[in-house]
Amino acid sequence: MSRKLLTRERCATVLVVAITPRRPDLSVDLEGVRRNARYLRGFGVQVAMPECGTGLVYDATLAEYEAVVGAWMEEVGEEVLVVPGIGPGYGRALEMGRIARSLQVPGVMIMPVVGPASAAGVAEGMRRIAQQVALPTVLYQRRLDLMPVEQVVELCRLDEVVGLKYAVDNTAAFEQIAAQAGAAAAMLCGMAEDPCIEYLERGAVGFSSGMANFVPRMSLALLRAFRQGNIAEARRLRDLMVPFEDLRGECGARYSGSALHAAMEVAGLAGGPVIPFAEDVAAEDLPRLRALVEGLMREEESLRRKG
Secondary structure (H helix, E strand, O other): OOOOOOOOHHHOOEEEEOOOOEOOOOOEOHHHHHHHHHHHHOOOOOEEEOOOOOOOHHHOOHHHHHHHHHHHHHHHOOOOEEOOEEOOOHHHHHHHHHHHHHOOOOOEEEOOOOOOOOHHHHHHHHHHHHHHHOOOEEEEEOOOOOOOHHHHHHHHOOOOEEEEEEOOOOHHHHHHHHHHHOOOOEEEEOOOOOOHHHHHOOOOOEEEEOHHHOOHHHHHHHHHHHHOOOHHHHHHHHHHHHHHHHHHHHHHHOOOOHHHHHHHHHOOOOOOOOOOOOOOOOHHHHHHHHHHHHHHHHHHHHHHHHO
């Protein structure tokens, strides 16, 4: 039997960008990885993306990368499509791509470029990475200067590319890409729940989420409500989630990853500290974070009771 691979159609969901739990000495908590994976599998999550931005892949070693992705694959089998990030940078993307292929993952996402680059260079690099890794690929667009509309449309038409995680605060550019490339690759809102409804209204078929690490019911219910035409319910759920997203984004997004680690601990899951160059949530901000997470967990329980 052939293994299950990521496809354009299978991208049409909530893609959970998984954290990488760690122990106090900053080593990877592999049992925590497995526990978190089981938690998401139990809620019917269809796609999980470990070792991406939320997983702090930029500062992980290749050995850690292989261990984390391998643990995910062993824990969820084909019940959840495990789509790790690869990169940043051309050489590191190829190295991670080789690891990903050896673990038989169903797909990968190419992380945004962070070093010196030009639009033409990025287009060529993305093309080469996708073709050499030879796995179903999701592109990650964060800058229009390095990934302008015309080049992204061309990249989305590559045989290997099945999706685009769009994380630019520019709906007009997104609409152009969706109109020209939506039939070739799944258009995904890459900025979590806060703007997801606006992007779903403009052609996105799903969205990525960090909060779904600990409140997967809410994220999945939001997407389901939108698809059913219950926009009021989708907005209600989104409005409950925005305060936590706002906390993550404070002071230059200093808590973008660590707020999720702390939230996992409040929710009884595996979080632990973050590795440099991120920073943990300051002690004075933890009570506010706890209050937000406890409120979200109450909504999660309410959704469970409603079935």
